[in-house]
Structures are given as structure tokens and as C-alpha cells.
Amino acid sequence: MILSLGLLFLALGALILRVNIAAVLLLVGAYVHLAWGDGELTYIIEDMWGAIDKEVLLSIPLFLLCGSVMGKGAIAERLIRVMRSLTAPVPGGMALATILTCAIFAAISGSSAVTLIAVGSIAYPALIKDGYSKSFALGALATGGTLGVVIPPSIPMILYGIVTETSIVDLFTAGILPGLFLTVLLGSYTVFANRHVAREQFSIGEFGSALKSGIWSLFMPVILLGGIYSGYFSPTESAAVALGYSLIVERFIHRQLSLRDLYDTALDTTTMMGALFPLLAIALSINLLLTAEQVPSQLADWVAGFVEDRTTFLLLVNGLLLIVGCVMDMASAILILAPLLQQMGEVYGIDPVHLGVIMTVNLEIGLLTPPVGLNLIIAMTAFREPFSLIVRGVLPFIGIMLFGLIVISFVPALSLWLVG
Secondary structure, three states, X not given: XXXXXXXXXXXXXXXXXXXXXXXXXXXXXXHHHHHOOOOOOOHHHHHHHHHHOOHHHHHHHHHHHHHHHHHHOOHHHXXXXXXXXXXOOOOOHHHHHHHHHHHHHXXXXXXXXXXXXXXXXXXXXXXXXXXXXXXXXXXXXXXXXXXHHOOOOOHHHHHHHHHHXXXXXXXXXXXXXXXXXXXXXXXXXXXXXXXXXXXXXXXXXXXXXXXXXXXXXXXXXXXXXXXXXXXXXXXXXXXHHHHHHHHHHHHXXXXXXXXXXXXXXXXXHHHHHHHHHHHHHHHHHHHHHHHHOOHHHHHHHHHHOOOOOHHHHHHHHXXXXXXXXXXXXXXXXXXXXXXXXXXXXXXXXXXXXXXXXXXXXXXXHHOOOXXXXXXXXXXXXXXXXXXXXXXXXXXXXXXXXXXXXXXXXHOOHHHHOOOO
């Protein structure tokens, strides 16, 4: 137990001192092998190789590349046109169209950053032109982009499934209703906040024209998610199908993707994976040894001695993850905390799939909270607006998301009903 606590305090201390996350994981890995292994640090390399020898890891670069391809192409633009023609008679129609487009695009890309950039580059100028305030437009886009980590396919859920050995298909299935629930909450607030904005007439002609131009974009989530849930595709195969479909549509149908664009997207994806895979390899190797030595279960038993009921545990977990989301990126938080929290959750009868959704939604909110909030930084860079303006814009949306988090945490059926 003392060794387990030593590991926890070592990791927290290094993070508080702002040590690079890769160095933190290597430090923790060395500690784990010295404390619980046979003292041979060279075995870390062997464990790292065994940990990443998983086919499902291929789905991460494939989904990232797919999202980048769509960001360079016309899929996002055509989705916005369809949604805008559909929501024209609703108060705040353009803002609602933005939220709905983010939700659909999220069901294709699996990435928050890609969703924000692809949709925001088109929707932000349109929102400003239609008279929405800059703060509201930035808040809606930054928050809508976060739907990419909850609505399947979700790259953070893939990471959670890998490090906790939870079914990724079950996680994807569990993310559907919470993702739709959050979309409804955000859409409802958008309509309410803009109830005095002038409406437009619904045009069947414009809707038909938009639908015709965007039909290939709308087919993609149907093919992708239908293939996963029907059992025809594994998560990795679905990522390959999504990439192949997006390349064909953007290159040969929409004719919006040049060979130079394809080169740039491949280079960007390779750079991202070069940063992520070493972290993943180190974290998984640590998890292998910790699990073999039953360290997570020892820590879970220790926590159970202080926390008596499920409700208190969920409140503590949510509080911890909200704080972690403020100071740590999502991938690092999942790699470090997910295995420990899963073991603790089992003590209180919390389904690992439900816990995965709770963790994802908490860290989704972390994308909107300073100082590390990734979507805030992306919005500031992409739209060239002051950081303080973006923070003001997301504040009401964070309140909506927190309400959604409470419901998702304490109503497990919302996540588990479709899982069966």
C-alpha cells in the first residue's frame, strides 16, 4: 500500500512541477519496475512493444487522417448548408445549424480539434454576418467542437478501451445517447438565447438543393456507424472505411482535395501520432505490470475504506476529473487515470463502460476550461480573437455541460440502455 501511494504522489508531484508528460510517464515506469518488477529497467522496452502490439491502435491515425481530409475538403461546408436550410425558421437557426453540424461531423471524424476547425472556419464568418455576437459565436463553436469526443467514433473512447481492456464497440454504443443528450441541451440553449433573432423562411427549394449537394456527406455517418453496430466492421476496419470513403468523395466527387492537401494532412497526422504513440506505449507498459501486481485493486481497496457509498465516489471522481481537465490534456489524463479509476469504480458497482462515458464527458468539459483548454487555444489561433473573449463565450455553455454531466453520471441507463 505504501508503494502504491508512493507511485501516486510521485506522478502528482511531477505533474504539479509541470514536468513534460513523457518524462513523467518514464519516471513512473522506472519506479514501477523497480518497486514491483525484478529491478531490470531494460524490461520497460519489452513491455512497451508488447503493449502497443494491438490492431485497434491503427484506428487512431486512420480516424485522425480521415478528419483532416474532411477538414481540407467540402464535407463540412455542405453539412452546414443542409442544416442551415433545415433550421431556417427556428430562432437562432444559424447557431442551431452550427451545433447540429458539429454533432454530425463528430460522428465522422472522432476528433474535437478537427470538428472545431473544419466547421468553425465556415460557420464563424456566417454567424458574425448574421448578427450573432462574437462571444456567443466563439462559445458555440468551441463547445460544439467538444461533441467530437463523446459522439462515436471517439478517439478518447478508443484510448480508454485500450488501457482498461473495455469493449470499444460497447463504449461507442454507450456514447450515442449521452452525445445526443448533450446536443439537445446545447441546441435548446442556443434557440433560447437567440429567441429574439429574426427568423428566415423555410425554402423547400433551398433544402432540396442543399440535400442534393450534401447527400454524400450525410451518407458517411450512416455507413460508418451502421457498419460498426451491425457487426460488419471492427473499429479499425470502420476507420479504414471512413478514410477510404472520405478520400473518394473529396477527391473524385466534390473535387476539393488536391494531392498537396493530401500530403499536408498525412504529414500533420504523422506528427500528431509521433507525439501520442510514445506516451501510449509507456503508459500501457506501466499498466501491464501494475495490473499483474494488483496495484490498482490495492489502491481501490484503500479508497473504499474512506468512501462508503457510490454517490460520494462519483462526486469525488467528477471533481477530480474536472480539475485534471483544467491542467492536463485528455489523452494523458486517460492513459494515467483510467486504469486506476476503473478498478475503484468496480468496488462501487460502476460499469466500466459507464465510467468511460463519465470520464470522457468530464475531460470534454476540460477542453473548455483554462489554462490548458485545447478548444480555447484552437479557437484563439484559428479565429484570431482574444483568449478572454472566448472564455466569456464558453461560460454559459460550460454550465449546460455540467448539468449534462450530472445527469449522465447519476442516470447510468442513459449510457447503458443501448449497450444491452
